[in-house]
Amino acid sequence: MRPMSPYVGLEPAMWRNLLALATIFHATRTKLCEFCIHIDENRVVQKVMLDLELHAQVCAAQNLDDDETVNRVISGWKGQLDNVLGLQLETDIADFLTELRTLMCRDRVSDPFRKIFDGVAKLASAVYGENWRLPTLEVAHLGRHPRESSNDAYAVTAATPWPPDEASAEVELRIYCDRFRPAAFAAVPMLLTHECVCHVPARQDRAANDSAFAEGLLDWTAYVYYENWVVKLDRELAPAARQHADLLRRVLTQADGPEGRARRLGHLAAEYLQAWFEDSCEQPPAEAKKTVARLAVQLNIVDRPLSHKDHFVSLVSWPMRPVVANALSKWEYDEVSAEVLLDTATGLPLP
Amino acid sequence: MPPLSVTFEFTRGSAPASRIEEVAREILDELNDPDSEASGMAQRAGLNRTELLDAQTAVTEGEHGADPFLTPIIVGIIANVGSTAAEALWEKVLWPRIRRRLGADAIGEQKVPAKDG
Numbered sequence: 001m002r003p004m005s006p007y008v009g010l011e012p013a014m015w016r017n018l019l020a021l022a023t024i025f026h027a028t029r030t031k032l033c034e035f036c037i038h039i040d041e042n043r044v045v046q047k048v049m050l051d052l053e054l055h056a057q058v059c060a061a062q063n064l065d066d067d068e069t070v071n072r073v074i075s076g077w078k079g080q081l082d083n084v085l086g087l088q089l090e091t092d093i094a095d096f097l098t099e100l101r102t103l104m105c106r107d108r109v110s111d112p113f114r115k116i117f118d119g120v121a122k123l124a125s126a127v128y129g130e131n132w133r134l135p136t137l138e139v140a141h142l143g144r145h146p147r148e149s150s151n152d153a154y155a156v157t158a159a160t161p162w163p164p165d166e167a168s169a170e171v172e173l174r175i176y177c178d179r180f181r182p183a184a185f186a187a188v189p190m191l192l193t194h195e196c197v198c199h200v201p202a203r204q205d206r207a208a209n210d211s212a213f214a215e216g217l218l219d220w221t222a223y224v225y226y227e228n229w230v231v232k233l234d235r236e237l238a239p240a241a242r243q244h245a246d247l248l249r250r251v252l253t254q255a256d257g258p259e260g261r262a263r264r265l266g267h268l269a270a271e272y273l274q275a276w277f278e279d280s281c282e283q284p285p286a287e288a289k290k291t292v293a294r295l296a297v298q299l300n301i302v303d304r305p306l307s308h309k310d311h312f313v314s315l316v317s318w319p320m321r322p323v324v325a326n327a328l329s330k331w332e333y334d335e336v337s338a339e340v341l342l343d344t345a346t347g348l349p350l351p
Numbered sequence: 352m353p354p355l356s357v358t359f360e361f362t363r364g365s366a367p368a369s370r371i372e373e374v375a376r377e378i379l380d381e382l383n384d385p386d387s388e389a390s391g392m393a394q395r396a397g398l399n400r401t402e403l404l405d406a407q408t409a410v411t412e413g414e415h416g417a418d419p420f421l422t423p424i425i426v427g428i429i430a431n432v433g434s435t436a437a438e439a440l441w442e443k444v445l446w447p448r449i450r451r452r453l454g455a456d457a458i459g460e461q462k463v464p465a466k467d468g
Contacts, residue, residue, distance in 0.1 A: 009451055143365030143454030174455050 003065045006111065009140025014177060017060035018139070020073035022112040024052065025185040028103045032240035034096055035182040036153070044084060044093055049181065051080045066110070074104055113139055113173060116189050119233045124196035127225065131301040133169045135160075135200045137192075142176040152251045154244075155179035158191040160199035162206040171195045183244055189233055190226055190245035197222035203301045210258035213299070213309035216266010221296040223249065224289055269316040270296070273328075276320050281332055291332065298338035304350075311346045323347070354405075357437040359426045360413070362459030368424055371449060371457060372410035375426075378448050379406055389444055396443035398436055406430035406440065424458050 005015035025032065038045035052073075059072045081101045085094060109115050117137040125132040146157040155176035160169055171192065175184070198218040209215060226245060231238045253263045270292050277288035299309055315324050327345040330336040336344070343350065381389035382403050393400050406428060413423035428437045428445075449457055 008447065009455060011451055140450070140455040142456045144456065146456075172455070 003063060007139040009138055009172065009174075012063075013060045014141055015060075015139075016064070016066060016069040017056050017177060018113075018141075018175060018180060019066055019111070020056040020060060020070050021052070021180055022185060023070050023108060024074065024077070024104050025182050026109060026112040026115075026237075027105065027107050028100050028182075029186075029234070029237040029240060031096070031099055031103060032182045032186050032237070033243055035100070036186070036240075036244075038093065038096060039181065039183075042093055044087075044089060045096070048081065048084055048097065052077050055080065070108070078104065112185075113137065113188065116233065117171070117173075117192050120189060120192045120196050120229070121200075123225070123229045123232065124193070124200065127197070127297055128201040128301065131201050131203070133164055133167055133200050135169045135171050135196065138170055138172040140172055140174050142174050145176050145179060146174070147251070147255060149256075153179075153181065153183035154187045154248050154251060155181075156184045156187060156191060158195045160195050164200070164202075169200045171200065182240070183247075186237070186240040186244035187248045189230065189237070189241045190223075190248060193226045193229065194219055194222045197225055197297070198300070201301055203303045206306070208306065210262050211306055211310050212262045212265040212269065212313040214306060215259060215262040216264070216268075217270050217296050217313050218266070218300060219263055220267045220270035221293040224293040266313055269313045272316050272318050272320070275318065276325070276328065277332070280320075280325065280329065295328075295331065295338065295341075299342060302339045302342055304339070304342055308342060308346055308348050311348060312342055315345060354429045354431050355434060355437060356427060356429045357434050357441075358428075359441060360462040361424045361426070362462070363412070363422050363424050364454075364456045364458040366449075366453045366457040368410045368412045370453060371424065371426070372408060374449050374452050375408040375410060375445050378445055379403070379408065382406070389448065392444045392447070393440070396439045398432075398439055398444070402432050402436070403430060403440060406432075406437075408445070423462065426458075 003012050003016070005012045007015060010018070028035065035045070039049050055076045056073050059069050059076065062069070062072075064072065078101060081097055085097055085101070089097070114137055117135075121135050142155075142157070145151060145155050147154075155178070156173065158171060158173050160171050164170070173188065173192065198214055198221075202214065223245070227242075230242050230245070234241070253260060253267060255263075273292045273295065274285070274288045277283045277291045278285055281288070281291075283291060299312070302309075315321055320328070324345045327336070327341045331338060331341040378389045381387040382393065382400055384390060385400065390400050393403060407430070409427040409429070411425050411427070413425055426441065428441060430437050430440065432440070
């Protein structure tokens, strides 16, 4: 029987190529931060990375099954590392490559993407409780970098195609295979966290990339949860996953266009809300941050148009408008629901 | 009855029109084999494979603007089937396979569909 891809968006050879790379990045995850730095700065490590990419492509094209493909990529790359280690190298580079060589065979998982996704989905489902939709993971490839003009290290993106089912949703991880390197792998947990916190359980109409609520306030919230989840997800990947989530955040919030603007506006609204809860409800900063995240999650499952939620975000400023402050105060003291808060603060007619 | 022509217009993605057309033709060729993946997909989409054997596609780039990424991609399907079946051929058979081969971003957002013929 011909080897298959578990994902409809990937040809079998493309899947095996990604699987081999992801397996090695997963195995060497405690060293991914250093790997990224060396790829940027050191020619020997750049060559080692290119060798891995080339070797993975060649093995993936051979129509072997998943395990055999990964075995051959690992053994071939190990041989290439041995050759490189036989050269005169700077001590720190030699030590680093020796560590990679030692680590690369351990912790094999059948699908590193699914492992990350299952962990994120489990944690997100606990936040949303009965409002959670059961998500499935798809992986697809891209023909070019998702932000071609910036050419950053994060050649990955994710989406939750609309419309989700009442009880389920599909999250699609999209990878530009030619640039799938350690930094991109380390950013995958945050990308999937964004999808699971912001879009999987959302009860509004189709999320728009220019929505300050869906892509901004909720994205800020996803980072709040991520900060608490990252070690639970994988303590060995945590330092790289945290570092690259922060770097990705910078890339995405600084991006030109409506999506970058939505993120900036939504993040700013979140900061205003946090400051308001600190000031008016006398909450310590960490608690106020959690309060904003709780509010965003509750608003996400309120059955109101996205335009109402975006309008709410646009009303949040400093000083807080009295009608918004009053609604926030009542919500915080459990006098009204998030739904009532939204309707009162925005004053918009019900759909 | 003359063959029906259905066109779909998209914003440009990562793939050129010529490449999309090449892949679309390969997929249509597969319909000659009843055991092929394309034939299976057509069957699952409720399409009659034999009615699609003469189907043709033409993928072209629209008027060039100052920005090449604003150039639309126009996908035309000519087939002896109704418009609903032609749309299903694109959505359930051709596009999923083109997407898998060329990438999820091979073409951009769909513009308002136009029909004639």
